[in-house]
Amino acid sequence: MAEAHAGTASRAGSYHMNLRGVACALAGGALWGFSGTAVSYLFRSSGIDPMWVMSVRMVLAGILFLLFSVARGDRRPFELLRDKSAVRDLLLFAGAGLFLNQFSYLMAIQATNSATATVLQSLQLLPVAAVACVIGRRAPKRREVIGMVLALAGTFLITTGGDPSQMALPPAGLAFGLLAALGGAGLAVFPGKILSTYGVSAVNGWAMLLVGLIAAPFVPDWGQAVASFDISCWVVFGALVVLGTWCSYLFYMQGVHEIGSLKTAMLSTVEPISATVLSALWIGVVFSPTDLLGFAMIIIMMPLVA
Template identity: 45%
Template structure:
């Protein structure tokens, strides 16, 4: 998807493509930002922006459904959060590497040979994959999928803070309103307007905040790596590293839950759709539209979590839910 069709030439290697965040930082009024050359990974044409938005939205939808699926696995099959994280990281990593080996073998080989990328690959694997997976599953386990998505939405604030610090500027009015609407809309959808549902166990709250911080890093840290070596290769390496780190602690072969045919289907979805598909789509979209827009459009996740809860748990929409939908849609038009 991202840079999958071509190998960077030598001039590109000397001047590594800047991550999507730099496009936003460039809007700063400081002299340094005004003089910085713009080297976006993709030309920001309307078509590319639309494609990126669609990819991010689809990734968020898959993540939202995956939250409900994960809750079912933990509640109905007593699957441990660490076991789910370990298994789906290894399996999804294998899928990414297999696709990279077929579609972009030169990029995959280049990423493996480039030892200078190892420290960043390790950091991204631990922060953007392992910590995101473990913290999110633990937040769901201690609270519920709706509350976990609300806490995860706080990643918007982390990303905005990063962008403003790098650009040495204060948030613009549109950004501030957009962030406020995205957060408020997500809270309304996930709680139905009853804020008492946010009275969380301390452990659940801490896991949720950790997940928000790591999810923000997902929009930032892997950008250079993906721009250089492609979505498939980078994701495959990160997921395999993360899964291998968990393996000696989890011992997935010895702690597997008893799954019937439906439980197996849930695990297949959480690997193929909720992990492999979601990460691929989200990161491919972020490279096209930038980290701030990508993270905001990623608020499609709680919407999908709400819809899947309705379909599987018999929940009903309320007027408050529709207000939340409108807030998020308005946010998309504000932050453009």
């Protein structure tokens, strides 16, 4: 009787952990979608420079991550800095992953809109899948090939509107969107070893702080950067830092911990959906039928490749 009761309790605990992990993965993806739309709002409302957004956002989010670690008594952020191999991996992650992804993503939003930039960024799963095939010394699976075809077809529809003779998407928007995808692939590939050793707060904290400080000298004019900010812009920017950056990463990694990376990656496909819905409802972006079909193809691609 006691064993049966223990088994029931174990199943109930596993069910609640799985449910909590699913909720965290969905929340993380949705908040990333909010992040892109919030940036788009700031660009439209104030004309703020992308480098200012990147620098201040990364520095503040990095400090939040490190303070969170210190408050929990976690010494790993300091241990990481004493590990030369880990520091090299951190620099690679910060430069070829986080910096490339964040800078290109912001520029893509400025050239297009948050939904289009987010969908193009989601193409990061293609190079990640290619790396997985090379490391595993295997050919792509059938579902991966189908996903790649959908991704290419979706990108074609978004960039041309279905007519090869015209470019519906600005060339700069397409270029930065694809660079953001490469940076996103770097985020997934480069930090694996140090994440497992030092944890998400230490790795993301130092990487974000480093990227923010590197971007700071490239802000055109700090004195005039926020001259056009009103109260609504400051509120949106605060939400971008806390919800769209710090909380989104915390929720996403908690999902990875509780339900695994594959399920979390699939559930996080809510990100481009969130960005598209918010762009339409909040900012009033109007999408053509070919845009929506292209978005749908790329969204369908993600769980196939993940």
